[in-house]
Amino acid sequence: xxxxxxxxxxxxxxxxxxxxxxxxxxxxxxxxxxxxxxxxxxxxxxxxxxxxxxxxxxxxxxxxxxxxxxxxxxxxxxxxxxxxxxxxxxxxxxxxxxxxxxxxxxxxxxxxxxxxxxxxxxxxxxxxxxxxxxxxxxxxxxxxxxxxxxxxxxxxxxxxxxxxxxxxxxxxxxxxxxxxxxxxxxxxxxxxxxxxxxxxxxxxxxxxxxxxxxxxxxxxxxxxxxxxxxxxxxxxxxxxxxxxxxxxxxxxxxxxxxxxxxxxxxxxxxxxxxxxxxxxxxxxxxxxxx
Numbered sequence: 001x002x003x004x005x006x007x008x009x010x011x012x013x014x015x016x017x018x019x020x021x022x023x024x025x026x027x028x029x030x031x032x033x034x035x036x037x038x039x040x041x042x043x044x045x046x047x048x049x050x051x052x053x054x055x056x057x058x059x060x061x062x063x064x065x066x067x068x069x070x071x072x073x074x075x076x077x078x079x080x081x082x083x084x085x086x087x088x089x090x091x092x093x094x095x096x097x098x099x100x101x102x103x104x105x106x107x108x109x110x111x112x113x114x115x116x117x118x119x120x121x122x123x124x125x126x127x128x129x130x131x132x133x134x135x136x137x138x139x140x141x142x143x144x145x146x147x148x149x150x151x152x153x154x155x156x157x158x159x160x161x162x163x164x165x166x167x168x169x170x171x172x173x174x175x176x177x178x179x180x181x182x183x184x185x186x187x188x189x190x191x192x193x194x195x196x197x198x199x200x201x202x203x204x205x206x207x208x209x210x211x212x213x214x215x216x217x218x219x220x221x222x223x224x225x226x227x228x229x230x231x232x233x234x235x236x237x238x239x240x241x242x243x244x245x246x247x248x249x250x251x252x253x254x255x256x257x258x259x260x261x262x263x264x265x266x267x268x269x270x271x272x273x274x275x276x277x278x279x280x281x282x283x284x285x286x287x288x289x290x
Contacts, residue, residue, distance in 0.1 A: 005047040013057050013137055013164055019050045021139055021162040026050045028164065030058070030073055033100075033108040034116045052164065058111065060167065063088070069135070071167040072111020076123075077102070079110050088172055091180035091199060095126035098184040098194075111165045114147075117155040117222075124151070124223035125199035126182045128215035132170045138163035151222035177203045178211070179285025181278045185270050187261070194218055195262050196270045200278035202238075202286050209233045209242070212279065219254040219271055226253035229275070238283050246279065247272050 006023065010016035020026050026048040052058060058073025063084045070079065076096040079085055085093050092110075099105050099113070099122045113121045114134075133144040139162050147168075150158050159165065180201040186192040197217035203210045212233040214226040232249035236242035256267035 004049060007049050007051065009051045010055065013052070013055060013166065016050055016052050016055075016164055017137060017139055017162050020164075023048055023050070024161060028052055028112075028115070030112045031075060031108040033104050034112060034118070058109075058166065063172075066171065066173045068170040068172055069167055070110065070170075072115070072165045073109050074111075076105035076108055076110065076113075080105070088175065089130055089170060089180075091126045091182050091201075092123065092130065095123045095182045095184075095197075095199070098122050098182075098197075111167065114150070115157055115159060115165045117151055117153075117157045119151070119154055119220075119222055120194045120197070120218050121223060122184060122194060122197060122217075125197045125215040125217050126180070127168065128223060128225050129180055129182075129199045129201040129213040130170060130175065131213070132168040135166040135169055136163050137166050142166070144169070148225050154221050177286060178213075179203075179282045179287065179289075180213075181281035181285055183274055183278055183281075185274060193261070196256075196267055196274060197223075198271070198274035198278050200275070200282040202279060202282040204238065204283060204286050207237055209236050209238060209283075212246070214246075214250070214275060214279070216254060216271060216274075219256050219267065221255065224253065226250055226275075228252045238279075243276050243279060247275055250275055 008019045027046050029049045029051050030053050058071045060071040062069045068084055076099045080093045080096045110123055113123045127147050132147055136143050138160055152158055178201045182199040184194045185196045186194050199215045201213035212230045214229050217223045229246045229250040233246050254271055256264050258264045
């Protein structure tokens with residue numbers, strides 16, 4: 001039996017915002033795949049729920065004026081099947097495909113995957129590479145925030161108590177020429193939390209790296225972009241020496257820890273290996289035009 005003290009069903013985003021403000025300590029529930037786990041473990045922070053499941057505003061998909069908007073309420077399965085995603089940002093579909101099993105992908109949402117603040121969120125690294133703006137609504141209106149910096153600590157994000165993540169806005173012009181790739185390393189191939197997740201995005205000009213975006217999950221207290229490694233790549237030819245230089249700089253970006261899943265040393269080895277592989281895969285994607 002779940003210890004749900006209060007349950008409120010929102011009929012709109014505006015109503016959800018008002019409910020959150022009126023009932024301090026309430027948590028949003030969309031797909032419920034994370035919230036139900038918290039309830040099963042008797043987490044008293046999840047006993048007051050505001051249900052935003054299947055609100056039409058959160059299912060929006062729009063591609064216009066050089067922007068692509070994906071509503072936060074889209075499930076992983078819906079995101080994978082979205083033609084605009086597979087056309088413009090296929091790496092996000094790749095990341096969604098690594099989430100748990102079909103049942104979870106049919107229920108869990110991309111917004112919930114980010115808003116719950118999990119350092120292992122399977123879509124976080126891909127989204128960091130794609131650099132969407134997060135569209136957020138609260139009582140003060142709608143605001144936009146960068147994906148980088150949205151995670152503020154383990155299980156913590158930059159959302160006020162009365163705010164709802166509406167969705168993700170991608171600048172398609174800024175993504176032109178970017179090849180991207182994602183890989184989730186886990187002890188099992190399915191139904192497992194990532195030991196390390198890595199995404200890379202690469203733009204090439206004249207045989208040299210014009211833009212490298214490298215992101216990891218479970219490599220620090222929050223999902224992160226590796227800014228020192230990225231800086232070390234600029235104007236470098238894509239060869240073994242350049243990759244070695246990037247990986248050397250990467251050691252200053254990440255902060256892997258030892259847990260029951262893996263030791264710090266093992267995670268560091270995976271981080272370095274995946275960095276090289278994903279950079280190569282992203283560069284190959286840039287050549288193919290995706």
